[in-house]
Amino acid sequence: MKTLIISIKIFLFFTILTGILYPLFITGIAQIAFPEKANGSLIVTNNKVVGSELIGQDFDSIIYFSSRPSAVAYNPLPSGGSNYGMTNAKLKELVSERKKQFINYNQLDSITVIPSEMLFASGSGLDPHISVQAALLQVNRIAKARNFNNNQKQKLLQSIKINTEKPEYFLFGQERVNVFLLNLEVDKIK
Amino acid sequence: MTTSDVIQILIFIALIIGLTPILGNYMNKVFSGSKHFMLPVLGGLEKLCYKFIKVNLTEETNWKKYAVGLLMFNFFGFVFLFMIQMFQANLPLNPEKLPNISWHSAFNTAVSFMTNTNWQGYAGETTMSYFVQMLGLTVQNFVSAATGIAVILAVTRGISRKSTDKIGNFWVDLSRSTIYVLLPLSILLSIVFVGQGVVQNFKSYETVHTLKGVEQVLPMGPAASQVAIKQLGTNGGGFFNANSAHPFENPTPFTNFLQILAIFLIPAALTYTYGKMLGSVRQGWIIFSAMFILFLAGLCISLYSEYSGNPVFGNLSHMEGKEVRFGVAGSVLFSVVTTDASCGAVNSMHDSFSPLAGMISMINMMLGEIIFGGVGAGLYGMVVFIILTVFIAGLMVGRTPEYMGKKIGAFEVQMAIIANLVTSFAILVFTAWASVSSYGLSSLNNAGPHGFSEILYAFTSAAGNNGSAFAGLNANTIFYNLSLGIVMLIGRFGVIIPVLAIAGSLAKKNITPSSIGTFRTDNWLFIGLLIGVILIVGGLTYFPAISLGPVIEHLLMNRGIIF
Structure with missing residues (x-):
């Protein structure tokens, strides 16, 4: 039961980190530093x-x-x-x-x-x-x-x-x- | 081949050898919990994670609990990914209003990304919303790779520890791999990719009016962030259908080079980490050498095959399915590396390669994805072969088999055999089934032996958790979605569980000090034996199947026979 809760929570943690924050962070940098390239040249x-x-x-x-x-x-x-x-x-x-x-x-x-x-x-x-x-x-x-x-x-x-x-x-x-x-x-x- | 092709390959080799100790050393520090330079930057993130999940990082478990944690975590990943595909039309970040995905395709894709296979029965740009690509696929790209690293860490502890049943804490291994290794490297790489032209935005598809005066719709999306981790985590699932052949996914020869490098980077460095953690850097280099020799052999055969003329097309260089910016050499190097490591990204269509080059891709996968292999997965697959090698060598000279001071007993050998046999069983049985059923054959794109190769390649790729394809095969059918899904599960967990069992069993044993009678595992003789066992035990099983596919196709092609 404890393992079950931990797995759900850590999955949530990594979904937010690698599925939301990371792509947003990269998009932010991309749009500031290379707007033309990030949007398809x-x-x-x-x-x-x-x-x-x-x-x-x-x-x-x-x-x-x-x-x-x-x-x-x-x-x-x-x-x-x-x-x-x-x-x-x-x-x-x-x-x-x-x-x-x-x-x-x-x-x-x-x-x-x-x-x-x-x-x-x-x-x-x-x-x-x-x-x-x-x-x-x-x-x-x-x-x-x-x-x-x-x-x-x-x-x-x-x-x-x-x-x-x-x-x-x-x-x-x-x-x-x-x-x-x-x-x-x-x-x-x- | 031009001089610059040769130079490119040499630089690649030099960089892999040079970066292995650097990254390997860093990973050793990360995984053993000592101080390293990323700690001040990302340490807070790790602490936050443990606080959130309420886990004590010093609390270690036995192999069974480790396995249960791993399976549960992966199961939730699967369920989540499956569900968001089923309901993507109702979820945000779907500017193209893409519809929900069929249950069997959603099942296949969810299994595929959870198992680090990234086989794709769908076309990214016409199937997946940005929401699914980010929150579903990108996440699994990270955590499935981290899962692989966790398993090899458990195995390493099993070998280096004595008289304990504790092999580590899965949550800690998972978190550290993701936070300190995969994440920073992905950030670095995706920024370089965008600078070269890989798209990264949330816009709807761009309609352009071409010079000829027709409309062309260009797909968009957060591609760079996903492409970086798909290479680094040996995942391979493309953002777009053409994968790394797509100009928005792999725009220049330089990104192509980086993508190839990124595939081998972590798996190669892990051999060094492994040696370091076992207290014998040499042991790590021994494994590296065995992998490297197999890689080089495959590369040479593939290059030879692609550059040889044949009676069908004469001396034309084979550009079918290849991009001008990569050329033949840049495509062949990618194909060999991506199938050695269980990456599965492609920058050219393997289906259109010459028969022997296609065969090398298949053999690379059939050997069990141990030529550098998937992150973590390649190395624990190699440990399985090492156990078999010391066992066979022990039988030959009449000594008790030993590895790093651990006596290899019946249990370890049984588990190693299971890990080895389940994948061959899955590949051969399912290939046979598909080859004689109407629903298996109706998906073919090519006739004759090459058609058989398409089926064989599909199940080999699934069992090896590779994900590349002879993509002419239409795999988005109920039969292929389900059967390939099952084979991916067998190929992943049918190996991980026996390997963790080996780790648990070895951890309990004592370490016997080496003596003059010890069979040495740190010299060239051992490398030779290891390669021999890999080829005979791992490869020979497939000889009949390979003969029916690429070998016969090669022979017929050289007589000018086409289908």
Whole structure:
């Protein structure tokens, strides 16, 4: 009986401490120290929230750089991957379809090596990044669709360079391009 | 693999080795009640706790009372978590008006978080209110981890004490683990996480208008505070469905590195604490080494498998289910660490890994989650294997088995065998059942041997209290919610109770001074024997099942056969 009461009481104690006070404390610090990040790293243009810097978007438009394939079509409710195994025939089919599609869409040589992140879907379905190589392969198509002259095309290449994220602290991760930020930049090219 | 991948792995290894004595020493001070630097800051909280529950901290109990306290405390945790899920629609902090959760899913989740498994049959962002995430799940993340630490403390006392039946005070162990270890580390880590982009707020979901001109609804919530403890407490239950693959849960390569580090941090340091409390730091490092070797072996096989080409996809690097910011190496390291320790958080979809990398994840769990393992749980699982090792070694050379001066008798060996067998029994029997029933098979996402692997992985993960998944399996059905729930209970308490019994029995024994005839447990020979016993006793049981799943899939894949 004594043990029973103690277990209820200590459970109550830790529920208040770790379930209420701790998250509130962290929220307080987060909202004071990093308000933008704590609220989703949102990006506002012309007084409209156009997305989060961290969350990928679907860009199946000829004037934009494409994101990776996504098992949830970039709908975050809920996030997730395809969970296809490597011996799944559906995956094999999807990959060869995506390969063909990427080559036709960007009018590439049929022997071009496509970076694998453009052929495989991400785990979250919301991956905001692609490799630099994958961005470069799309430049001609976008320049053509936007009727860019040579000067503008140079700016396009420049914007890829600017938006290339280097390994964090020189150590963690690989070079990558945030597609959403890049496309925001592309819209600004006059 | 690039140079930076290799460097990242080396830094990880160096940090784990370097931090083990630092944190291990600190935890030794905390748990033995001596002075330490957090005492002036958090000491008041501990005193307040004892005052509130009216417990005398010097009052210790025998193993049975310790176990009863532990079970009751966990039972209330379960009931509370179950109830708030059943009624979340009527509770506050539910800006998305999420409905009540079905009874079987609520049962599964409540068991899952209470047992430190954090298997998730639900998708966080479309199922759980902030109220349940905070007051239910975050709390269990803390206390289930603290429960694991409490058990290993009881075991350590059982080994180091003599002629007593007292193995400690569960409430004190629970409080100290939570207040001095888990809480400060979680605060530190969650603040770093927010600084990198993990969300932490109570807002309703944000609707954004994308560049393409469609609406995208971004989930919000108090994620950072939960993500920190889910890594540190080897819990693994994601705030969002994609777990640590989700950009709001694991936004950068740096958070990814910290999350991997956080998984191993406490379990590795506990080996040092254990050695220190037994008066032999060397003994702690011996266990650390055995764990470390197994970790390294798994990592190498997984990396090799993920970086090898195959006839199905050629030399493409396998990015299915992986994020660009982590890359293949950052995903593989995470997958090996999370299944070594019974964490179960994932930053990539294990279901889409190459067959052998998926196999390593399974084997890591099947060995009993002892490669660093869950906080506390990994080490007491290892003690079970140590008892079996000295017993087997004793049989081979005809000596009475001994460990740290304690004679290992029939009772200890029986208990060790029970702890070992219940999990294998649960995994194999339930996998077999699911594999031949229509309700088991209808949840599959993949065909052929990989489909079998999905089932095998699910029950292995549940029994090992890991919680990661071959997530293609639709586990939110009555059959899987209930069967996996039962397996999680067996895997948790079917081990904890025999282990506490061992602690109680060892505490009563006298310590025989070591002599020339003593079988030594502090040299490389012992490490070799221990690893051998782990692989043979722990691993061989699963050989047929592994053959039917990942092994055959690997062989077929290499001949280009797909399903």
